[in-house]
Amino acid sequence: MDIEFFKSQFSDFLRPNRYRVFFRTFVDESISAICKNVTFPFYTFNTLTGTINNKSNTVINKIDYDPVSFTFYIDKEKRILKFINKWKERIIDEYYRFGYKDDYKIDIDIEMLHLDDEVVASCTLKEAFLINVDPIDLSYDSKDVLSEITISVNYDDIKYNI
Numbered sequence: 001m002d003i004e005f006f007k008s009q010f011s012d013f014l015r016p017n018r019y020r021v022f023f024r025t026f027v028d029e030s031i032s033a034i035c036k037n038v039t040f041p042f043y044t045f046n047t048l049t050g051t052i053n054n055k056s057n058t059v060i061n062k063i064d065y066d067p068v069s070f071t072f073y074i075d076k077e078k079r080i081l082k083f084i085n086k087w088k089e090r091i092i093d094e095y096y097r098f099g100y101k102d103d104y105k106i107d108i109d110i111e112m113l114h115l116d117d118e119v120v121a122s123c124t125l126k127e128a129f130l131i132n133v134d135p136i137d138l139s140y141d142s143k144d145v146l147s148e149i150t151i152s153v154n155y156d157d158i159k160y161n162i
Contacts, residue, residue: 014120018113021070023083024106026090033080036071040123041112041158067131067152068108074136074147080088084151087130105129108153121162123154 021035046062072080080114090104112121132152 010145014112014114018112018115018117020109020111022109022111024108026086026104026106031079031083033075034073036073038110039051039068040112040121041066041068041125043158065155065158067154068110068125068128069150070154071148071150080149084130084133084149087134091130101118101127101129105156108155121160123161124159125130125153126157127161128153128155 019035019038019040023031025031032135044064044066045060046064047058048061049056049058051057067144071092074080087104087106090099092098106129108123108125108128110123111119130151131154134150134152136147136149
């Protein structure tokens, strides 16, 4: 088999390292941070099984969305850390009062890109909210490693452009 033919057959597949992430923040500002990885989310259908007239029947009764995790590199200006802290302060203030969801929900766009940076699929996490911030690993042995932070979000709905 000709290697050029083989390569041509695989040139139009999507690559997992080609993506962009946009956080639509609270004051219409954009966040500039390098996202190391993220998942393109889908869903799970929950079912109920019942018996009617001696026949078992399974129906879908709910759709679940798994949380989405984002891992970011931490730059010298600590942009992502400042954004996460600002988001946390909208959720709970210095007096430990929790805000209303409308005050801290945001939309997040995830775009899958082709080799020429053309957007081939995207999704928007509607009304996303922060649910977890992992600790930053610090280690004396990690002198040639970039610092990272991982956050997880839940969301109320997802809109696809596929």
